Amino acid sequence: MDQKNFMPFIILPSKQLLLIVGSNKPTMTSLVRREFGEEGTEVVTLLTWKASLNNQSQSLLSSWDASNHCSWVGIGCNKASRVTHIDLENYGLRGTLFNLNFSSFIHLVSLELYNNSIHGTIPSNIGSLVRLTYLSLSYNRLPGTIPSEIGMLSSLREHLLYSNNLLGPIPPSIGNLGNLTKLHLTKNKFVGLIPLEVRMLRSLIDLQMSRNNLTGSIPTSIQNLANLTILSLYENQLSGSIPEEVGLLRSLHKLSLTFNNLIGSIPASIGNLTNLTILYLYGNKLSGFIPQEIGKLVSLNELDLSTNNLTGSIPTPIGNLANLTILNLYANKLSGNIPSSIGNLNKLKQLILSSNQLSGSIPLSFNNLTHLQSLQLAFNRLTGHLPHNVCLGGLLEYFSASDNNLTGSIPKSLKVCARLQT
Structure with missing residues (x-):
């Protein structure tokens, strides 16, 4: 047989008929649509994609055979037997998206391929999925850029592409996704500026672009995202x-x-964020004082301003943060006394003030910090005695007060620190 003219056989599951299709994909698709309708086109597209995957992946999709395609693993349909969901997360599939002709799925609302081994670029015809509301291609091996056609997915609510090898700039067309509530682009290789068009995503609740190579400043137009929680x-x-x-x-x-590489001071306006539970600004070049307004963040659980160039004293209102479990001011240039108001933070588990220029004595109010697991005061200019009840709660695991000017004896309470390791 002439291999060039050889035509494979595909069984259309819902019709139980044998269809001979050749390598001319447009002709084949037109024939299927004419004979069996759009439903048949979807089936052929799915089977074509399956055949393009490696052998192990094909075996994982063994249910994709002559049975009703709406019963196939990972496939969901509407009442008219049109494909609405392709949900194959954590399946270990290996292959590309090139043979998954997105234009065949005009009713698709969910495409979930999270945590597979999909490689190759994202096809531009992904823009034909006009009804798509959920897109997750995270934890794959996708290279290349996000096609500008992504902006055609105006119904999209969740757009998840984190943990891939995507590069280039984030396309400005992303601003067309006005219904988007969640945008996750973390852990890729994106470069360039945060596109100004992000300001148009007024429905956005969760915006994550971490672990990339984005440059430039944080746009002031971020203020338009009034619903943002993350x-x-x-x-x-x-x-x-x-x-x-x-x-x-x-x-x-x-x-x-x-x-x-953020510089300048922490804006006083940050005190308006009274719903904030986590504030992480560490590892920058921030300078100036810690604003007094930080004491307004009464919902805060974790505050980490470490490894900056902050100066001045620790503001007394920080003692208002009654829900705080972590306070980390390590490696700044803070000076003055440690405010006794820190002793009000009786939920603290970690208090890290080391590598500053703090002076004066350790406040007696530290005896109230009975939930502490880590107390780090090293490399300062502290004087006086160690707190006598430093292990009152018995939870302390790490205690450091070296390289200070402390006097007096080591507290006997350290003997009852059963969990103390360092």
Whole structure:
């Protein structure tokens, strides 16, 4: 037989008929649509994609055979037997998306291929999935850029592409996704600026672009995202100052800008973020005082401003943060006395004030910190005695007060620190 003219056989499951199809994909697709309708086109597209995957992947999709395609693993249909869901997360599939002709799936609302081994670029015809509301291609091996056609997915609500090898700039067309509530682009190789068009995503609740190579400043137009609860931009190369406009994001619960090149002072407007539970600004070049307004963040659980160039004293209002479990001010240039108000933070588990220029005695109020697991005061200019009840709660695992000017004896209470390791 002439291999060039050989035509494989594909069984259309819902019709139980034998169809001979050749290598001319447009002709084959037209024939299937004419004979069996759009449903048949979807089936052929799925079988074609399956055949393009490696052998192990094909065996994982063994249910994709002559049975009703709506009963296939990972496939969901509407009442008209049209494919609405392709959900194959954690299946270990290996292959590309080139043979998954997205234009065949005009009713698709969910494409879930999380945690597979999909490689090759994202095809531009992904823009034909006009009804898609959920897209997850995270934890794959996708290279290349995000096609600008992604902006055609105007129904999209969740757009998840984190943990791939995507590169290039984030396309401005992303601003067309006005219904988007969640945008996760973390852990890729994106470069360039945060596109100004992000300001158009007014429905956005969760924005995460961390662990890329983004440059430039945080756009002041971020203030338009009034519904944002999570803003995560850590581990990029962002520069400039933290814009005052961040203080207008009053719905924020988590703000993480760590390990960038941010300079300038922490804006006083940050005190408006009274719903904030996590504030991470460590690993930058921030300078100036810690604003007194930090004491307004009464919902805060974790505050980490370590490894910056902050100066001045620790503000007394920090003692208002009654829900705080972590306070980390390590490696700044803070001076003056440790405020006794820190003793009000009786939920603290970690208090890290080492590598500053703090002076004066350790407040007696530290005896109230009975939930502490880590107390780090080393490399300061502290004087006086160690707190006598340093292990009152018996939970302390790490205690460091070296390289100070402390006097007196080591507290006997250290003997009852059953968990103390260091």
